[in-house]
Amino acid sequence: MNPLDRHAFARCGVAAVLAASAVVAAPWAASAAENRPPSQPALSELTTENEACVAGADRPxxxxxxxxxxxxxxxxxxxxxxxxxxSWTDGSGVRQIRTSGTTTALLSGSPFSWTVPTDVPAFTEVSWRVRASDGTLWGPWSSDGGSGPCEFVYDTEAPAKPLVSSPEYPDDKLWHDGVGVYGTFTVDSTSDDTVSYRYSFFGGPQLTALPAEPGGPVELRWLPQSEGVKWLDVQSVDRAGNASTPATHQFRVSGGRTAVAAWTLADPTGASEAAAEAGGRTATAGDGVVFGAAGPARTSVTGAVGLDGSDSAYLTSGAPAVDTGGAFSVSAWVRPDVVAADMTAVGQGGAAGFGLGAEDGAWSFSVGGSVVRGGVPETGDWAHLTGVYDPVAGTARLYVDGRAVGTAQNVTGTSVSGNLQIGRTLARGSASGNWRGGLAGVRVWDRIVVAAEAAGAAKRGTVSEGYWALDEVTGGNSPERDGGRPLTLGGDAAIYRDGAPCDWLDPDCLPGQSPLFGSGHLLLDGDGDFAATDGQGIATEDSFSVAAHVRIDAAAQDRPMTVLSVGGEGNSLAEVRYSGSTQNWEMALTDAGGEQVTLTAGGAWASPDDVHHLALVYDDEADEILLYADGQLSARQAYRPGWTTTGDLQIGRSQGVDGWGGHLAGAVDEVHVYAGVLSATQVAHLAVGATDV
Incomplete structure (x- = not known):
């Protein structure tokens, strides 16, 4: 090879090697050349103790x-x-700076945090910023490029205890008016950095009120629901969340003011006007009004008036009873003889004032053109209505038989002229809505009637209709305590008495067992035995309650058996029974059309050979049926059966399409029947053996 060619070849080889080296080194050189600094932290991802990054007047x-x-x-x-x-400026005007130093390295996209050092002063505007390093390069500060720093103020001092005052309910150890009357409570602070007040009335939920400006006052409105010693606890809270020592404003609330106008309407037959119970003005009656009618049963109302629905069916006091633009309440016992017509029981000022009555097939209360409806009127049935207008809440509320059935919102009452009318609406000389039926116990208040008062005014008592101790038997009958109809024993039913002699071969002889209560109980063998009131029926068109103690024989625990039933025409309207398949108590209801509903007592095991207490309660006013087992409410259902019959009480059996069945094997004791609704407390008393409630 020519030397020149050799030199040329060598040069080419070196070039090739260098070229190859360049190819290998290129990625590393490119990486080093392209290393970029970390990104500038985004202000949207900076927080000061979970507060957003803000500077200036809005700094946290x-x-x-x-x-x-x-x-x-x-x-x-x-x-x-x-x-x-x-960083911050100290009291000498020197700028102070503290840094975290370089923190522990984490992957890109990770959160980083640092708690500021202890020498950061309180009550000083402090700025902060942050930047990132990849170990080689530092990125820009979060404040660079015009972004600006984040700021905060470290505030360790709680504001002063607030001041509380009230014109209606001052803290003066005196009693002040009263239930159903709003009080205004002014809360103020001497600390100009107070931005909110935390408060609670009488140990209720804690609420927050905001002043219009820091350090300013707030007004709280509160409606007493009951009389007694009450209190308001308040704390001032500053911008840092520091809370002051609580201030307690203690005050005393008296009972609610009595009605400003009231008429019992229980005047004697032949009267022409209703005497005033309150307010001092009699109510003159039109020709369509008859005094001396019966009032609602099981109440303190002793009489009523009947109105025939004609244009002259009304009473009027000849004066307004209340300012319809302020807080007021009105109530009455009402009995409609028709339910299709719109009728007014009590009204003042026409549509612009108020009206209490029935409208569009429902009970109604109207205030200033707003109407609230609820509940269903029933022909010939008494109901208690209460209408309440609350101008502070802007509501009109209607109670039927003591239960709130509806509330209208954004209601504005208007002060209008017009005399109070009973049994009609009268506006601009034109009358309408004349009542057809009975009215009693009309009352008007210049305050709010609270829920407990509405319930109390509508309460009907319970009246014992029968109590059978089942301690003795004479001529096949076990006597009723007050001389009423006895329980007639059928089949082989017997009264078992402790220590009573019997043949030990007789299966009904149970030596060594004590009566469930007292000195005896009813013993049934499940083979056709029963006991019944036989002619002293339960009036099922009104509320009633039935209760008894029972023990199921273990030998018969697999079969269904009836403990109590109320007889109808060819079938039992209601029965309380034992389910052998599930060992649960059940309640079966059959309406006038033959439709049956079955409820199971939840959480109540019907254990054989143990003594249990059962109570069936029908609430006609609330249209519901209840079953209590061992003193506890175990089943409940809305129910409108349309019962109108009077049925005998049956012990130990029930009636169906196939005749009598469900005969009970066991013992029954302490049987009670009441007109009215037994309360949970009353049932509990009977369950432990009380002989009356």
């Missing part, structure tokens, strides 16, 4: 040394560190 105030947080990112990925910096 914190009550502890705050933890500063951010999220850092590197466009090249990998691990990175943070540096936080806080």
């Amino acid at each position: 105030y914190v009550d502890t040394r705050p933890t500063l947080r951010t999220v850092l990112r590197d466009p090249d990925g990998g691990r990175m560190s943070a540096e936080f910096e806080v």
Whole structure:
């Protein structure tokens, strides 16, 4: 090879080697050349003790040394560190700076945090910023490029205890009016950094009120629901969340003011006007009003008036009873003889004032043109209606038989002229809505009647209709305590008495067993035995309650058996029974059309050979049926059966399409029948053996 060619070849080889080297080194050189600094932290991802990054007047105030947080990112990925910096101007005008130093390295996109040092002063505007490093390059500060720093103030001092005053309910150890009357409570602070007040009335839920400006006052409105010693607890809260020592405003609430106008309407037959129970003005009656009618049963109302629905069916006091633009309440016992017509029981000022009565097939209460409806009127049945107008809440509420059935919102009452009318609406000389039926116990208040008062006014008592101790038997009958109809024993039913002599071969003779209660109980063998009131029926068109103690024989525990039933025409209207398949108590109801509903007592095991207490309660006013087992409410259902019959009480059997069945094998004792609704407390008393409630 020519030397020149050899030299040329050598040069080419070296070039090739160098070229190859360049190819291998290129990726490393490119990486080093392209390493980019971390990204500038985004202000949206910076927080001061979970508060957003803000400067100026909106800077957050914190009550502890705050933890500063951010999220850092590197466009090249990998691990990175943070540096936080806080700064402030001290009292000498010298700028102070503290930094976190370089934090532990974390992957790009990770959160970073730092709690500021202990020498950061309170009540000083503090700025902070943060930047990131990838170990080689530092990224820009979060404040760079015009973004600006984050700021905070560390505030460790609680505001002063607030001041509380009330013109209606001052803290003066005197009793003040009263249930159903709003009180205004003014809360103020001497600390100009108070931004909210935390408060609660009488140990109720804690609420928050905001003043119009820091350190300013707030007004709280509160409606007493009951009389007694009450209190308002309040704390001032500053921008940092520091709360003051609680201030307690104690006050005394008297009972609610009595009605400003009232008429019992229980005047004697032949009267022409109703005497005033309150307010001092008699109510003159039109020709369509008849005094001397019967009032609602089991109440303190001793009489009523009947109105025939004609244009002259009304009474009027000749004066307004209340300012319809302020708080007021009105109530009455009402009995409609028709339910298709719109009728007014009590009204004042026409549609612009108020009206209490029935409208569009429902009970109704109207105020200032707004109407609330609820509940269903029933022909010939008494109901208690209460209408309440609350101008502070802007509501009109209607109670039927003591239960709230509806509330209208955004109601505005209007002060209008017009005399109070009973049994009609009268506006601008034109009358309408004349009542057809009975009215009694009309009352009007210049305050709010609270829920407990509405319930109490509508309460009907319970009246014992029969109590059979089942301790003795004479001529096949076990006597009723007060001389009412005895329970007639049928089949082989017997009264078992402790220590009573019997043939030990007789399977009904149970030596060594004591009566369930007292000195005896009713013993049934499940083979056709029963006891019945035989002619002293239960009036099922009104509320009633039936209760008894029972023990199921273990030998018959697999079969269904009836403990109590109320007889109808050819079938039992209601029965309380034992399910042998599930060993549960059940309640079966059959309406006038033959439709049957069955309810199972939840959580109440009907254990054989143990003594249990059962109570069936029908609430006609609430249209519901209830079953209690061992003193506890175990089943409940809305029910409108349309019962109108009077049925005998049957013990130990029920009637169906196939005749009598469900005969009970076991013992029954302490049987009670009441007109009215037994309360849960009354049932509990009977369950432990009380002979009356």
